Amino acid sequence: MTIDQFNFAGKKAFVRVDFNVPLDENFNITDDNRMRAALPTLKKILADGGSIIIGSHLGRPKGPADKFSLKHILKHLSELLGVEVQFANDCMGEEAAVKAAALQPGEVLLLENLRFYAEEEGKPRGLAEDATDEEKAAAKKAVKESQKEFTKKLASYADCYVNDAFGTAHRAHASTALIAKYFDKDNKMFGYLMEKEVKAVDKVLNDIKRPFTAIMGGSKVSSKIEIIENLLSKVDNLIIAGGMTYTFTKAMGGKIGISICEDDKLDLALDLVAKAKEKGVNLVLAVDAKIADAFSNDANTKFCPVDQIPDGWEGLDIGPETEKIFTDVIKNSKTILWNGPTGVFEFENFTHGSRAVGEAIVEATKNGAFSLVGGGDSVACVNKFGLASGVSYVSTGGGALLEAIEGKVLPGIAAINE
Ligand SMILES: Nc1ncnc2c1ncn2[C@@H]1O[C@H](COP(=O)(O)OP(=O)(O)OP(=O)(O)O)[C@@H](O)[C@H]1O
Numbered sequence: 325m326t327i328d329q330f331n332f333a334g335k336k337a338f339v340r341v342d343f344n345v346p347l348d349e350n351f352n353i354t355d356d357n358r359m360r361a362a363l364p365t366l367k368k369i370l371a372d373g374g375s376i377i378i379g380s381h382l383g384r385p386k387g388p389a390d391k392f393s394l395k396h397i398l399k400h401l402s403e404l405l406g407v408e409v410q411f412a413n414d415c416m417g418e419e420a421a422v423k424a425a426a427l428q429p430g431e432v433l434l435l436e437n438l439r440f441y442a443e444e445e446g447k448p449r450g451l452a453e454d455a456t457d458e459e460k461a462a463a464k465k466a467v468k469e470s471q472k473e474f475t476k477k478l479a480s481y482a483d484c485y486v487n488d489a490f491g492t493a494h495r496a497h498a499s500t501a502l503i504a505k506y507f508d509k510d511n512k513m514f515g516y517l518m519e520k521e522v523k524a525v526d527k528v529l530n531d532i533k534r535p536f537t538a539i540m541g542g543s544k545v546s547s548k549i550e551i552i553e554n555l556l557s558k559v560d561n562l563i564i565a566g567g568m569t570y571t572f573t574k575a576m577g578g579k580i581g582i583s584i585c586e587d588d589k590l591d592l593a594l595d596l597v598a599k600a601k602e603k604g605v606n607l608v609l610a611v612d613a614k615i616a617d618a619f620s621n622d623a624n625t626k627f628c629p630v631d632q633i634p635d636g637w638e639g640l641d642i643g644p645e646t647e648k649i650f651t652d653v654i655k656n657s658k659t660i661l662w663n664g665p666t667g668v669f670e671f672e673n674f675t676h677g678s679r680a681v682g683e684a685i686v687e688a689t690k691n692g693a694f695s696l697v698g699g700g701d702s703v704a705c706v707n708k709f710g711l712a713s714g715v716s717y718v719s720t721g722g723g724a725l726l727e728a729i730e731g732k733v734l735p736g737i738a739a740i741n742e
């Protein structure tokens with residue numbers, strides 16, 4: 325069933341979206357891309373004469389917490405949709421059920437953060453640090469049991485289920501995967517965003533024009549090891565940027581001062597260098613860095629070779645030589661995947677590298693390359709630099725996009741297809 329074939333007139337749809345958007349300290353949304361991206365699906369349902377129960381998570385709460393409340397996005401959602409969206413303070417309980425049951429065609433109900441319940445993720449919470457293996461197993465069993473009730477309850481609010489949460493499709497959670505089995509095959513479907521994202525990934529995986537270059541940046545090697553390893557069998561060039569750089573530099577014997585580094589991943593970094601060589605992949609590493617004497621926008625700065633960073637200094641962006649090397653590779657590519665900034669782009673004085681990478685991607689795209697940008701911070705970069713329209717596809721997925729590119733079957737997608 326595709327969303328275009330379905331007529332929502334008189335139906336209540338449970339729509340799982342990924343409204344896990346960044347908020348500032350005053351709870352203002354700093355990037356509403358994920359909300360805008362879900363609008364076509366929500367508007368189609370309303371235009372058909374259906375009503376909507378929206379489910380989402382926000383952040384990684386370990387229980388109810390004001391900081392993670394979806395009430396912070398309610399006003400903006402109403403503005404975007406042009407409809408006064410109702411809110412249920414608890415995604416379970418009487419209020420949610422009553423409000424869902426009373427929904428009239430054209431009305432929308434936003435449920436409170438699904439992750440306020442451990443059942444959404446299906447992982448036990450609040451276990452004592454010294455819990456025994458038996459206690460852990462019992463807690464896991466208990467949450468899996470109550471997860472069934474939780475999922476059934478969510479499903480009971482609606483006649484049909486629409487999954488438009490591509491950003492969360494790599495999580496096998498109650499509302500992203502398990503819930504699908506409570507709807508028959510004619511009443512569950514992907515939303516427009518999900519369809520678009522899957523097409524973009526397919527284009528990269530099945531229609532690779534070469535050279536294929538991936539730019540992997542961000543802060544930690546540990547969060548991207550698997551994808552880096554898997555990408556080695558797909559790409560021609562793999563650019564390592566951002567904070568990850570220094571784990572590689574240190575592993576190869578360089579001096580990195582106080583730059584961010586994962587000391588327990590040094591062997592792994594060397595292993596990746598060897599694997600790239602074995603597979604004939606051009607692993608492109610930084611040669612110089614913009615260094616600072618403090619983790620601050622106002623720190624003193626200078627450029628230096630990436631392996632000769634003085635004590636007390638840290639690399640917060642790539643240097644000009646590296647920028648030239650990276651952008652030359654990018655401009656000569658025909659398929660480009662960008663995940664993770666080249667530096668601490670949140671500080672104005674360290675945005676240069678990320679901007680240059682973004683601009684090179686736009687130039688390559690103008691010359692016929694297919695470019696895909698994903699990951700919260702890389703998307704924030706292209707938006708910040710006004711480059712989004714020059715990129716072939718800007719994904720709402722971070723981890724989900726990477727797992728899809730790795731060729732993994734995402735639980736949120738499998739659940740509908742099964
Ligand atoms: N040299 C550096 N030192 C410290 N932090 C860095 C450095 N370079 C980049 N970063 C930080 O890395 C963070 C981005 O990393 P991250 O891996 O989260 O990227 P992403 O694009 O959001 O991808 P994803 O959403 O998949 O995690 C930014 O907050 C940035 O400041």
Ligand SMILES: O=C(O)[C@H](O)COP(=O)(O)O
Binds near residue numbers: 342492495724
């Ligand atoms: O931001 C994301 O990548 C998604 O919303 C998933 O969030 P999670 O990594 O906390 O599951």
